[in-house]
Each structure stands twice: as structure tokens, then as C-alpha cells.
Amino acid sequence: MTEEVRDNREEQAREIAGRLLTEGNVDGVLALLHVMDHVVPHLFTSREELAHLNISGHYPVAGVAERLLRRWDNNGRIAVIARGCDERHLIELAKKKSVNLDRIKIVGLACTVDEAKDCHCVRPFPTEVEVGRSVGKVDYLDHFALGELIRMDIAERRKFWTQIFDRCIKCYGCRNVCPLCNCEDCRLEEARWVRVGEIPPEYPSFHLIRAVHLADKCVGCFACERACPMGIPLGKLHQLIRDYLQSVYGYEAGRDPDERSPIQIDVGIGPDVLQGLRRGGED
Amino acid sequence: MNYKTIQSTCPYCGCGCGVYLEVVDEHLVGTMPVINHPISHGGLCIKGWAAHEFVESEDRIRRPLWKRGANLETTDWNSALYMVSERLQAIKQMYGPDSIGFLSSAKCTNEENYLFMKFARSVVGTNNLDHCARLCHAPTVAGLAKAFGSGAMTNSVPELEKASCILITGSNTTENHPMIASRIIKAREKGAFVIVIDPRRIHIANHSDLFIQPRLGTDVAWINGMMNMIFLEGWHNRKFIEERTEGFEELERVFSKYTPEKVREITGIEPDLLKQAARVYAQSPASAIVYTMGITEHITGTDNVMSLANLAMLTGQIGKRGSGINPLRGQNNVQGACDMGALPDVFTGYQKVLDPEAHYKFEKAWGTNLPTEPGLTVVEMIDAAAAGDLKALYVMGENPMLSDPDINHVREGLSNLELLVVQDLFINQTAELADVVFPAQSFAEKAGTVTSTDRRIQRIRKAIDGVGQARTDWEIICELAGLMGAKGFDYKTPIEIFEEIRSLTPSYAGITYSRLDSEELQWPCPTEDHPGTEFLHEGKFTRGLGSFTPVEWRPPAEVPDEEYPYFLTTGRVHFHYHTGTMSRRSPTLNREMASAVADINPLDAEDLGISERDMVRVSSRRGEVKIRARLTQTVPKGTIFIPFNFQESAANALTNSDRDAISKIPEFKVCAVKVEKAAARR
Numbered sequence: 010m011t012e013e014v015r016d017n018r019e020e021q022a023r024e025i026a027g028r029l030l031t032e033g034n035v036d037g038v039l040a041l042l043h044v045m046d047h048v049v050p051h052l053f054t055s056r057e058e059l060a061h062l063n064i065s066g067h068y069p070v071a072g073v074a075e076r077l078l079r080r081w082d083n084n085g086r087i088a089v090i091a092r093g094c095d096e097r098h099l100i101e102l103a104k105k106k107s108v109n110l111d112r113i114k115i116v117g118l119a120c121t122v123d124e125a126k127d128c129h130c131v132r133p134f135p136t137e138v139e140v141g142r143s144v145g146k147v148d149y150l151d152h153f154a155l156g157e158l159i160r161m162d163i164a165e166r167r168k169f170w171t172q173i174f175d176r177c178i179k180c181y182g183c184r185n186v187c188p189l190c191n192c193e194d195c196r197l198e199e200a201r202w203v204r205v206g207e208i209p210p211e212y213p214s215f216h217l218i219r220a221v222h223l224a225d226k227c228v229g230c231f232a233c234e235r236a237c238p239m240g241i242p243l244g245k246l247h248q249l250i251r252d253y254l255q256s257v258y259g260y261e262a263g264r265d266p267d268e269r270s271p272i273q274i275d276v277g278i279g280p281d282v283l284q285g286l287r288r289g290g291e292d
Numbered sequence: 293m294n295y296k297t298i299q300s301t302c303p304y305c306g307c308g309c310g311v312y313l314e315v316v317d318e319h320l321v322g323t324m325p326v327i328n329h330p331i332s333h334g335g336l337c338i339k340g341w342a343a344h345e346f347v348e349s350e351d352r353i354r355r356p357l358w359k360r361g362a363n364l365e366t367t368d369w370n371s372a373l374y375m376v377s378e379r380l381q382a383i384k385q386m387y388g389p390d391s392i393g394f395l396s397s398a399k400c401t402n403e404e405n406y407l408f409m410k411f412a413r414s415v416v417g418t419n420n421l422d423h424c425a426r427l428c429h430a431p432t433v434a435g436l437a438k439a440f441g442s443g444a445m446t447n448s449v450p451e452l453e454k455a456s457c458i459l460i461t462g463s464n465t466t467e468n469h470p471m472i473a474s475r476i477i478k479a480r481e482k483g484a485f486v487i488v489i490d491p492r493r494i495h496i497a498n499h500s501d502l503f504i505q506p507r508l509g510t511d512v513a514w515i516n517g518m519m520n521m522i523f524l525e526g527w528h529n530r531k532f533i534e535e536r537t538e539g540f541e542e543l544e545r546v547f548s549k550y551t552p553e554k555v556r557e558i559t560g561i562e563p564d565l566l567k568q569a570a571r572v573y574a575q576s577p578a579s580a581i582v583y584t585m586g587i588t589e590h591i592t593g594t595d596n597v598m599s600l601a602n603l604a605m606l607t608g609q610i611g612k613r614g615s616g617i618n619p620l621r622g623q624n625n626v627q628g629a630c631d632m633g634a635l636p637d638v639f640t641g642y643q644k645v646l647d648p649e650a651h652y653k654f655e656k657a658w659g660t661n662l663p664t665e666p667g668l669t670v671v672e673m674i675d676a677a678a679a680g681d682l683k684a685l686y687v688m689g690e691n692p693m694l695s696d697p698d699i700n701h702v703r704e705g706l707s708n709l710e711l712l713v714v715q716d717l718f719i720n721q722t723a724e725l726a727d728v729v730f731p732a733q734s735f736a737e738k739a740g741t742v743t744s745t746d747r748r749i750q751r752i753r754k755a756i757d758g759v760g761q762a763r764t765d766w767e768i769i770c771e772l773a774g775l776m777g778a779k780g781f782d783y784k785t786p787i788e789i790f791e792e793i794r795s796l797t798p799s800y801a802g803i804t805y806s807r808l809d810s811e812e813l814q815w816p817c818p819t820e821d822h823p824g825t826e827f828l829h830e831g832k833f834t835r836g837l838g839s840f841t842p843v844e845w846r847p848p849a850e851v852p853d854e855e856y857p858y859f860l861t862t863g864r865v866h867f868h869y870h871t872g873t874m875s876r877r878s879p880t881l882n883r884e885m886a887s888a889v890a891d892i893n894p895l896d897a898e899d900l901g902i903s904e905r906d907m908v909r910v911s912s913r914r915g916e917v918k919i920r921a922r923l924t925q926t927v928p929k930g931t932i933f934i935p936f937n938f939q940e941s942a943a944n945a946l947t948n949s950d951r952d953a954i955s956k957i958p959e960f961k962v963c964a965v966k967v968e969k970a971a972a973r974r
Contacts, residue, residue: 050314068324077316198883205885
């Protein structure tokens with residue numbers, strides 16, 4: 010049964026991609042390509058390639074879209090075959106003014122129940138579904154693990170996170186894989202915030218800077234947790250923050266490009282500005 | 293507008309992680325992890341994520357160069373190739389083929405190492421052929437081959453998660469094999485008991501169940517001591533010893549001398565700690581040993597390796613899933629370079645030059661006469677050059693001017709040559725001395741196969757066209773061979789070369805390019821319907837019975853004295869790779885670490901009046917370096933650590949070239965130095 014749906018989605022996706030390429034209102038369709046036994050992100054620019062278009066893989070394609078459009082400056086328009094999380098990434102990127110949604114045609118792809126389970130997803134569908142059928146709102150969060158983290162008292166938490174962050178080998182995989190962690194000047198790379206050239210990176214600055222910067226942006230795709238070679242539960246950390254914003258402010262990142270974050274985290278403020286402010290205060 | 297991703301294998305360490313190279317409009321713009329890769333599982337270390345960054349560097353050599361006066365000047369391919377072919381033939385004629393030496397490369401593909409080997413042996417006619425494995429795992433190849441009949445990692449990286457005890461010794465795993473450390477962390481989460489035995493308190497010691505800090509250069513002593521405890525407590529595997537090994541009585545005579553008190557005296561290890569390690573290692577259902585250069589880079593390197601083999605056989609902790617001896621190989625294709633016979637004494641698949649049958653087989657296949665005696669090793673070639681016996685050296689993708697011990701001596705040797713040919717991506721410290729430099733292509737510009745640490749053969753694929761006029765290493769070798777009148781070098785693709793390799797190499801015989809597209813294959817893989825081998829020595833060792841070799845402890849060649857009162861130990865850092873020719877041209881990696889630091893224990897620093905980040909002068913009997921100090925408890929009092937990755941403070945100006953008698957590896961891990969505060973910083 011599931012297989013039937015899957016096959017159907019692939020055909021649907023190919024058909025839509027073919028139409029978009031023929032009608033000529035996009036320069037390419039960003040989707041996944043099946044090569045050998047692997048699935049990779051690819052920009053389809055001709056109908057011939059579409060036979061190998063695949064939807065089973067799992068790459069955060071919004072980040073690729075953002076990088077491509079930035080590289081091609083103000084030229085070009087692409088379609089993206091986007092799952093719910095991909096669309097939410099694009100919306101958050103638009104809020105950051107990192108992408109112009111007018112240059113992107115989102116082709117919404119609904120995930121299957123199995124795919125949603127794999128990702129601990131709660132919203133495995135985009136706003137408008139063109140490929141597949143939405144399974145509706147679900148809750149595949151790992152509540153047991155989240156509960157364990159939240160139930161710890163302060164001392165236990167400090168011990169747990171100190172130990173687990175001590176595993177970090179500073180691969181920056183969590184940042185690199187995250188479409189929303191796209192600042193050109195990354196604070197994590199600056200010696201004045203985090204000492205360079207050492208593993209594990211300083212606790213807690215490295216991880217807390219990232220957690221704070223993403224607090225109102227993370228859409229809960231869990232790509233960071235999957236990319237972490239050391240098994241640090243980064244996705245769960247972000248989920249706890251998301252839960253908090255949801256419960257206190259009713260805010261959910263990635264829902265609507267016009268919705269404003271209830272907290273202001275201006276990652277553009279660098280130490281120079283801060284120092285200036287401080288000096289101003291002393292004078 | 294063009295965006296594609298090409299699957300390849302990371303060009304840095306021997307883990308063999310899967311990468312996707314992102315190509316936009318024919319330029320490399322990024323690297324992404326391969327999600328379902330058996331080794332890297334959708335993760336990468338910082339070097340892997342930055343794998344594309346050096347490829348299109350402005351520093352790439354874009355045209356052939358040759359020496360005119362004191363300078364390297366650009367020339368064209370035909371002139372450069374012609375010049376090298378003429379000079380090699382003239383030198384061969386005048387001084388004989390053994391006046392020429394070849395350094396192959398653990399960064400090049402299997403196909404290229406094979407061709408370089410074929411070129412040295414069949415076109416030039418010498419076995420003076422070696423590569424940097426000599427400086428890392430030559431003792432492994434020698435020691436494990438003696439014990440088991442095969443000198444490679446016995447298990448697979450994914451299998452480490454199935455081990456119930458992992459003993460890490462002389463491996464700074466998180467820094468140098470990060471994606472293998474990832475497996476060890478996961479194994480521990482699943483309940484494996486992790487023991488770290490290392491003179492430095494390295495990162496993974498924080499994530500172990502038992503950390504033991506022996507004195508530098510005392511490995512044979514603690515391993516013998518551990519075996520003695522195991523035997524006296526009856527924790528050894530009697531059945532395994534009886535059925536699968538030979539030479540136990542002599543082993544027992546030696547290890548029984550290593551009483552806990554004697555071992556403490558030599559190593560500084562408390563008997564209780566060692567006993568705990570001995571008990572858990574011997575009694576766990578599946579124990580794995582993981583080691584690297586901390587074991588091998590000693591004058592007792594082969595002894596150390598054989599001692600670990602003794603320990604594994606005594607307890608029967610080998611030949612099972614998740615249990616065995618795992619030397620982690622350093623370079624992305626150092627396993628492959630060894631497999632391809634880029635060594636002075638073996639053809640592909642470790643078929644011995646001295647074996648008449650193998651010799652005949654390769655003469656017949658190549659249609660030439662081949663030299664019969666094993667040739668010179670890396671360090672011996674440098675010595676021969678200095679002595680005037682070696683006249684020409686052809687270096688493909690290596691940098692002995694930074695990687696070899698006692699650099700001043702290396703410079704003396706290289707400067708004494710009549711012809712130094714370097715084939716590389718960048719002008720490194722060795723290329724600066726070259727007469728001719730051929731610009732070669734990187735992993736991202738060519739196709740081929742590489743063999744990672746767990747005997748896993750994987751493909752690299754061309755993502756972009758060659759930078760400038762750079763050519764692939766295999767094409768350069770073929771052209772040169774053609775110019776020198778050799779037959780059998782007219783390959784059109786790497787596949788053709790690979791087909792020849794597998795026709796001559798039983799352990800690779802079942803591997804094909806098309807199988808590699810969809811299968812995970814580890815050698816030995818003798819036939820096309822063979823699934824490859826996950827772990828070695830199940831039921832029977834490659835050589836039949838496992839061989840115990842009793843070993844007595846000997847001190848390092850140079851130990852601290854009044855004049856040079858500190859131990860120096862050298863190694864690698866997480867953010868750079870070996871001599872830095874690639875990693876230091878990567879903005880991401882350079883931002884993390886732009887220069888070297890020497891690790892000094894705070895107690896020593898206090899004695900010496902040194903503060904954090906002070907410049908210090910570290911000197912040995914062979915040279916001196918100036919370097920910034922980092923005060924850290926990672927090193928014990930009395931020991932300094934300097935990474936060898938940085939040319940401006942080259943650890944190998946200090947190291948001792950005294951070497952292991954069997955494997956010829958120099959003692960990079962131990963020498964004596966003095967440390968002084970350098971002039972105050974401005």
C-alpha cells in the first residue's frame with residue numbers, strides 16, 4: 010500500500026517538474042536524483058533527466074536553493090520540490106531576507122507516515138500539497154526522551170549537557186546542514202566568542218550561541234541531530250525551545266512569512282557594536 | 293545554470309567517509325555528507341565538510357615547471373616530460389637502475405599507485421619504491437603479517453559498535469579518525485567498556501571507562517604485564533591457544549618476567565588499574581584493540597604491534613565479529629598504496645618480490661625483466677641520496693621535506709640528487725627543491741578507487757575538469773612510460789588499469805567498478821560472486837596458525853638527560869592534515885588553526901617561566917623550532933607535544949631518525965629536547 014503511494018508521488022513529481030520546465034517559467038527544478046544506489050540533490054534543467062527524479066531521499070534542499078539563488082545573484086527562478094520542513098525552512102529564510110520567495114516556486118510534497126516517523130515530525134506536509142496526500146497533523150516526537158531531558162533538575166541537567174557537549178568534535182555539521190544557519194559571518198567561528206582550534210569547543214558558549222540564534226527559527230527538521238557524528242541530541246534541545254515558544258507565545262517558526270517572532274535575536278549585532286554600546290555607557 | 297552533486301570519498305584520513313561534492317557552473321562550492329554511508333552515516337568531521345576547499349585554490353600548480361638557475365619557471369608538458377624521460381634514461385644508463393628511487397603516494401588512487409609501481413619496476417627496473425606508510429604503519433604490516441599472515445585492520449569500522457570492550461592505545465581517535473571515534477562513542481552508549489591507554493590525556497579519555505597513562509615508550513612492558521596478569525588469573529583462552537596458535541611456551545617465559553612491580557617501575561602504571569584493564573579485555577565477549585602511531589612510531593614499533601597481537605591471541609579476542617586488532621590507517625589511500633605494492637619488497641596484494649612464482653607472474657604479465665632484490669625504503673633512500681648513491685628521486689604526491697624525520701638531513705639528501713622530480717598539486721617544501729614539477733590533479737578532478745582503513749574499496753569520481761593544465765597522475769605516468777619506449781601503458785581509463793590490477797591480485801580479483809557502484813566491498817574478495825570480507829581470521833589465520841613472538845621491553849633510542857631534559861612526542865592535530873599542503877589552503881581549517889602550538893604541562897611551564905601563548909624555543913640534537921606554548925594537562929609533566937603539520941615550526945626538525953630494525957620506521961614518538969622561553973613577544 011505504502012509502496013503504491015510512493016510510486017505515485019514520484020510520477021506526480023516528474024509530471025509537475027516536466028510541466029514547469031516546458032512552460033519555461035523556471036530555470037530548473039531542485040529535487041533529488043537517483044544515481045546508482047544513492048539519492049542526491051540536483052537541479053533538473055531538462056525533461057530527459059526527469060526519469061531519475063526521486064523523492065525518497067532526505068536532504069535539506071532549502072539550503073541548497075538559498076545558496077544557488079544567492080550565487081546567481083538576482084537572476085533566475087527555480088522550483089523546489091519541498092516537503093513540509095523544506096517549505097518552513099524557505100519561509101524562515103524569507104523572514105531573514107535570505108531568499109526572495111518570488112524567485113521560488115514551491116511544489117509541495119507530502120510525507121508518508123513512515124517518513125514522518127523517521128523524522129519525529131509533527132507536521133509532515135507543506136501548506137499546499139501537490140505531490141502525494143497529506144497525512145494531517147501527527148505527533149511523532151520522542152516524548153519519552155524529551156520528558157527525560159525536561160524532568161532533570163538543574164544539577165542533573167548541567168551534568169548531562171556538560172558531558173554530552175564534551176563529545177563535540179567541532180565539525181560544524183549541525184550548522185552546515187541547517188538551512189537557517191546561513192549567516193555569512195558566523196559567530197561560532199570567531200575567537201572572541203569561542204576559542205578556536207580546540208576540541209571540544211568551549212562549553213557552553215559554542216552550543217548556547219547556536220541554540221539562542223536558532224531559538225525562534227528552528228522548524229524542527231532534526232537534520233542537525235542526524236548530522237551529529239557524536240550523538241548529541243541537538244534536535245531535542247531545539248524541540249524543547251520550540252515547545253517553550255509555542256506554549257508561552259503560541260509562536261511556531263516557519264508557519265507564515267508575515268508572522269513576526271516574539272523574541273528579537275539580532276545575530277547581526279557583533280562584539281564591535283556591543284563594545285561601542287558599553288563604551289558609550291561608560292562615557 | 294547548472295547544479296549537480298557527485299558522490300566521492302573524502303580525501304583526508306583513512307576512515308573512508310562518503311561525500312557529495314556540490315558543483316555549480318563547473319566549480320566546487322561545497323561538500324555534503326552521504327546520508328546512508330556505511331562509515332560516515334550522514335556525518336563528517338570538519339575536514340570532510342571542507343574537502344572541496346583546497347581544490348581550486350589559487351596556489352594550485354597550473355603548468356609544468358622546471359628549474360632554471362635557482363628558480364622554478366613554467367614550461368610546457370612536452371618539454372618537461374621529454375626532459376625527465378631523457379634524464380632518467382641517462383642516469384639509469386650511467387649508474388644503473390638502483391640509482392633511481394620512487395616515492396609513491398597514499399593520496400593517489402589505487403590505479404595510480406599500481407602504475408607508478410609498474411613504472412618503477414618494469415620501465416626503470418628498480419625496487420627502490422616506497423611511500424609514507426613506512427612512516428606510519430610499516431610495523432603493522434610487518435608485525436601483523438608475522439603473527440597472522442596479514443597486516444591489515446582485522447575488523448570493519450561499523451563492527452566496532454558490536455564490540456563489548458574497546459581498548460584504544462596510541463590513537464588520538466577523536467582528533468585523527470573522528471568518524472571512527474563516533475562509532476566508539478556509540479558502542480559505549482550501547483554498553484561497551486572503553487579503555488584508553490595513552491601517555492597523553494587525549495579527548496577520548498574523557499569518554500572512556502578506564503584511562504591509564506603509561507610513560508612514553510613503555511608499551512611492550514605494559515602489554516607483557518597485562519598478559520602476565522591474565523595468565524596468572526586464568527583469564528586466557530586455553531582452547532584458542534591450543535587450537536589456533538603456536539609458540540606459546542616461549543611467550544610465557546618472557547611475559548612471566550613482567551611482574552606488576554616491574555611493570556610499574558618501567559611504565560608508572562598502578563597494578564590495580566592494569567589488572568582492571570586486563571580483566572575486562574580478556575573476559576568481554578568481543579574485545580577490539582584500536583591503535584595507531586603511538587604504537588608504531590618507535591624503534592620498537594614492530595615489537596609493540598606483535599605484543600598487541602600476542603595479547604589478542606592469548607585471550608582469543610580476534611577472528612570474531614567486533615573483536616580483533618584494528619590499526620587505523622592515516623591517509624585516505626594508504627591501505628591501497630600498500631595493497632598496490634608501492635613498497636620495496638612486494639608486488640600487489642603483498643606478493644613478495646623474493647617469491648620466484650610472484651616474480652615470474654609479474655614478468656610474464658608485463659613482458660619485461662624485473663629486479664629480484666627488495667629495494668630501499670623511504671629513509672634509506674634519503675640516506676643513499678646524501679651518500680651520493682641515489683642519483684634521482686621521483687616523488688608523486690608526497691612531501692618528505694616535512695613528513696620525514698630529521699628534516700635537515702632530508703634537505704641534504706635531496707639537494708645532493710642529480711634529478712628530483714615532483715608531481716603534486718602545490719609547491720610544497722619538497723617541490724621547492726625539485727628540478728621538474730608536474731602539476732597533478734586532485735581527487736575531485738579524476739576517477740579511480742581508494743581503499744580505506746577497513747580494507748574497503750570505494751570510488752572517487754570526477755566532479756570538475758582539471759585545474760589549469762594539471763593532468764591525472766596516471767596519465768602523466770603513462771606518457772612518461774611511452775616516451776621511454778615502454779609497452780603496456782596505453783590505458784584509456786582507470787577501469788582498464790583496475791582490470792589489470794585485479795587480474796594480478798587475488799585479494800582484489802572479485803572487485804569490479806560496476807560492483808562498487810552498488811555494493812560495499814572489502815578485500816579479500818577473490819571472485820565476482822564473493823561478498824567481500826567483513827572481518828579477518830575467522831576460524832583460521834591467513835598464515836594458518838597464529839604465531840606468538842615473545843618480546844622484551846627496550847627503552848627508546850633517545851631519552852631525556854641533563855642537556856635535553858624533556859621528552860618530545862609528535863603527532864597530528866584535528867584541524868589539519870599531515871604536512872598541510874591541502875588543509876592549510878582550506879579557509880575553514882586555517883581559521884580554526886593558523887599556526888602550531890606546543891603543548892606543555894603547566895607544572896613544567898612554571899619551572900621554565902613560560903606563560904600561555906609565549907614563544908618558546910624547543911631544541912634537540914638535530915635542530916630547533918620556535919613555537920607558541922599552550923599550557924595543558926593533556927601532556928604529563930616532563931613531556932612536550934608538537935604537531936608535525938606546520939612547516940614554520942616543523943616538529944621533524946627535532947625528531948630522531950633512529951629506526952626500528954625490522955620495519956625501518958623512525959622513532960617520531962620519542963626524542964629528548966630542551967625548552968627555553970624565546971625573546972619576549974613584541
